[in-house]
Amino acid sequence: MSKTKRLVKIAPDDSGSKARIFRAASAEFAARGFAGGHVDRIAAAAGVNKAMIYYHFKSKAALYREILREMFEAVAARLDEMSARQRTPDGKIRAFVEAIAHEAEARPHFPPIWFREIAEGGAHLDPATIATVAGIVRRLAVIVRDGVAAGRFKPVDPLLVHGGIVAPVLLYYATAGLRKRIAKAGVTGADRFASRDVIAHVQRVALTTLHGRM
Amino acid sequence: MSKTKRLVKIAPDDSGSKARIFRAASAEFAARGFAGGHVDRIAAAAGVNKAMIYYHFKSKAALYREILREMFEAVAARLDEMSARQRTPDGKIRAFVEAIAHEAEARPHFPPIWFREIAEGGAHLDPATIATVAGIVRRLAVIVRDGVAAGRFKPVDPLLVHGGIVAPVLLYYATAGLRKRIAKAGVTGADRFASRDVIAHVQRVALTTLHGRM
DNA sequence: GTCTATAAATAGATAGAC
DNA sequence: GTCTATCTATTTATAGAC
Known part of the structure; x- marks a missing residue:
């Protein structure tokens, strides 16, 4: 027991x-x-x-913590699934981007809640969930390290790569509501650009960074 | 009167x-x-x-709206200042990145509040402030357009460029607290990497994107 | 497992003295 | 401009019946 x-x-x-x-x-x-x-x-x-x-x-706080825990565990799980299907470092980076994006699509509450937790310094994240979040970052660090070892990537700080991927992808999904209002305020097309374009763009940028063509 | x-x-x-x-x-x-x-x-x-x-x-809500308004007007003003000093499209892009970063440093509440407003779909932004926000995006769009007209930039969707700049920069500043905890959870160096490295990286990525070397 | 009723604690807001 | 005291509404949480 x-x-x-x-x-x-x-x-x-x-x-x-x-x-x-x-x-x-x-x-x-x-x-x-x-x-x-x-x-x-x-x-x-x-x-x-x-x-x-x-x-x-148990309480409103406990319910919220459960949501956070489940959310990050789901992201980590999807990351492992999609990464396992890839052989090359390039493929693994592309899979990382897609995993984040697909999870954001499957769980619309993920990007906004994550943005809020960031703003709050992770105040509601219990130690186990912090470990899960750290694990997500570490997964990307491993992909980068292996790519460098294989001679495919230049050594770039994994946290810079991480920020360049996660931030724009989450921003895209989290701003769905806001972009509509901004479009009305004169930014043409802010409300209509497709997730696949964003994903493809972020993938290309991440790989260009890692290939050292900068 | x-x-x-x-x-x-x-x-x-x-x-x-x-x-x-x-x-x-x-x-x-x-x-x-x-x-x-x-x-x-x-x-x-x-x-x-x-x-x-x-x-x-007048009220808690009015106070909050004032903070939002002042914050975005300050960003827009700094953007104009720093952009005016630049002649080349490349310089203007670099200045845009620096303006966002400097503003985030000068007003530590800016990144977290902005992340929260995004998560909330801009619920607290009054129409005038929405216009200011749209103006920030439009300033970047103009820089890109002029760069394309001058034959310096490839035509990239300004919103993709915007996301690639603003998202990582704000993420860096907004995660200051969270990165400390993640560092303790085994992501070495998450708590110590410098803003100047982040700024330089984002500038390079943005320009590489716009130069079409991808 | 599900609901009604209610307790207990705050939070935003204001009246009015100084 | 600034403070004390207070009102009112709301919100989390629970006791207890079914």
């Missing part, structure tokens, strides 16, 4: 009350942040009574 | 109560967001009574 906490594992099609709360909370926190998100609204959106939230989760 | 609202203009060394409130509120909202920021704490940090906030500002 282990004392290990039972961790939430929410299947995408799970229609139970816990899964509905989890999904409603993800959307609520993404749109309004942790402090701005209200349990009342989460309950209403999930179609349950407010007390149900406290039946399934 | 104009009916135009008197806008806040806070000098960096202003020690009046309004300026102290303004600065305390900037830090509070940067650290905790609009909903998470409390007027009580702002008053305490500013060394004034809570009622003083309402003497100077």
Whole structure:
């Protein structure tokens, strides 16, 4: 009998009350942040009574931490999946970009919540989730290191490569709402440019950087 | 006698109560967001009574909007200053990157607040401030367009260039706190890499992109 | 597992004295 | 301009019935 906490594992099609709360909370926190998100609204959106939230989760903070944990574990898992299918350093970099982008598409709450956590210095991230986040960065560092060892990449600080990939990709998805308003304010086309163009661009930039053609 | 609202203009060394409130509120909202920021704490940090906030500002929301407005106008102004000193398209791109970075250094609340507003779809941005934000993007678009006209740049979507510049630079400054924790979790050097390296890297990447060497 | 009702704690905002 | 005191609304959280 282990004392290990039972961790939430929410299947995408799970229609139970816990899964509905989890999904409603993800959307609520993404749109309004942790402090701005209200349990009342989460309950209403999930179609349950407010007390149900406290039946399934210890507190609003615990619910939010679960969302963060699940989110980053999913990113790490997808990263491993997509990277494992690639043989070349170039392929692994492309896969890294796509993994981030696909995860952002599959979980629309991911980019906004991640931006908010960054702004807050990771205040809500528990140590285990910090380790998961560090693992994501380290995965890219390993790809870069292996590429350098194979003579394919120039040695570039992995954190610069990481920032050049993750920041623009997340920005693209997180600004979906804002770009519409900016388009109306006279920036033509801000609301309509495709994710595949962004992904392709970021991939090319990352590889150019690593190939040392700068 | 104009009916135009008197806008806040806070000098960096202003020690009046309004300026102290303004600065305390900037830090509070940067650290905790609009909903998470409390007027009580702002008053305490500013060394004034809570009622003083309402003497100077209409509401918490109005105070926050003023901060957003002042922040983006400052960025736009610095962009114009630094761009005006440059003659070549390359120089103007470099100046754009530096303007964003210098502004982020001068106003530490800028990157976190901007990330939060993005996450929130710009919910707190009034139309005038949206126009200012759009103007920032448009300034870069003009630099790119002029560079293309001068035969120096390949035609790249200005929004891709914008994302490739603003996102990594803001990410660098906004993650200062988080990078410390990630460094402890085993990503060596995450807490110590210099802003000048980030700026130089982003400048090089942006110019490589625009020169079409990809 | 699910709901009603309510407790307990804050938070934003204001009235009014100095 | 500045402060004390207070009002009102909201919000997290729980007790307890079904």
